[in-house]
Amino acid sequence: MRKTLLICLSTAALTLPPPLAAAADTAPADTAPAAHAPADHADTADHAYYADAEGKTGESLKTALHEIISTDVTRLSYSQVWDALMATDQDPSDPGSVVLLYTGESRGADQHGGNVGDWNREHVWPQSHGDFGTSAGPGTDVHHLRPTDVQVNSLRGNKDFDDGGSPVSRAPGNYTDGDSWEARNEDKGDIARMIFYMAVRYEGNDGFADLELDNDTSNGGTPYMGRLDTLLAWHAQDPPSAFEERRNELIFEDYQGNRNPFIDHPEWAEDIWG
Numbered sequence: 184m185r186k187t188l189l190i191c192l193s194t195a196a197l198t199l200p201p202p203l204a205a206a207a208d209t210a211p212a213d214t215a216p217a218a219h220a221p222a223d224h225a226d227t228a229d230h231a232y233y234a235d236a237e238g239k240t241g242e243s244l245k246t247a248l249h250e251i252i253s254t255d256v257t258r259l260s261y262s263q264v265w266d267a268l269m270a271t272d273q274d275p276s277d278p279g280s281v282v283l284l285y286t287g288e289s290r291g292a293d294q295h296g297g298n299v300g301d302w303n304r305e306h307v308w309p310q311s312h313g314d315f316g317t318s319a320g321p322g323t324d325v326h327h328l329r330p331t332d333v334q335v336n337s338l339r340g341n342k343d344f345d346d347g348g349s350p351v352s353r354a355p356g357n358y359t360d361g362d363s364w365e366a367r368n369e370d371k372g373d374i375a376r377m378i379f380y381m382a383v384r385y386e387g388n389d390g391f392a393d394l395e396l397d398n399d400t401s402n403g404g405t406p407y408m409g410r411l412d413t414l415l416a417w418h419a420q421d422p423p424s425a426f427e428e429r430r431n432e433l434i435f436e437d438y439q440g441n442r443n444p445f446i447d448h449p450e451w452a453e454d455i456w457g
């Protein structure tokens with residue numbers, strides 16, 4: 184799938200009148216704006232994708248966003264996730280490598296698997312929190328899957344996210360204790376936005392659990408993730424980066440056909456959960 188609707192980024196201001204939005208919708212593919220389109224084109228596309236969410240807050244915003252990001256979505260198989268991650272998490276300075284969550288290391292794209300030194304597929308929203316496994320659905324949704332070092336992935340396990348704990352020697356800047364994981368500063372906002380996306384995308388109407396946020400750090404086998412207050416703080420302190428915006432764009436254009444609204448509109452997290 185290759186969609187012509189392109190959206191650029193958190194600067195979208197929704198200032199254009201509707202006639203321009205309609206014009207962009209009918210633009211032929213070969214004249215569609217490039218990925219780094221001028222702001223006016225980007226705003227127009229953003230206006231179209233999120234039109235049904237405009238002006239809403241709280242539960243009605245969450246409901247509108249759920250509909251938007253759950254319509255015409257492609258669900259990947261778990262094996263397709265490998266190829267997707269090689270593209271979405273490609274190292275900008277080394278196309279043959281991917282950037283690992285939690286450590287920021289660059290590792291050969293082909294060096295994936297289950298052995299020490301490999302990278303594998305981290306479920307930022309753990310499979311056990313909702314028991315969704317790796318059949319096509321939440322367990323294969325690339326919006327919350329990231330390459331990680333095999334051993335660091337294992338250390339994080341299925342812990343909720345929160346501040347505090349002892350340093351993780353294999354992953355400098357990360358901390359953990361018995362019931363939570365604190366990611367390094369560069370990854371804090373990314374993680375929060377991935378968790379926010381999952382809570383809105385999965386509402387229990389598609390054969391999988393309704394994933395939701397709470398303020399606990401002992402959610403274990405329930406379909407909840409915490410701590411909400413910490414994640415809101417992480418989201419504010421680490422705003423969307425170019426890397427994150429690029430991967431959101433690629434997932435939308437080339438893999439799943441849907442977007443993470445909290446990368447495009449960071450203010451919506453507070454509108455729903457603040």
Ligand SMILES: [Ca+2]
Nearest residue numbers: 345360362363
């Ligand atoms: Ca803790």
Ligand SMILES: [Ca+2]
Nearest residue numbers: 369370373421
């Ligand atoms: Ca970040």
Ligand SMILES: [Ca+2]
Nearest residue numbers: 382385386394
């Ligand atoms: Ca939900």
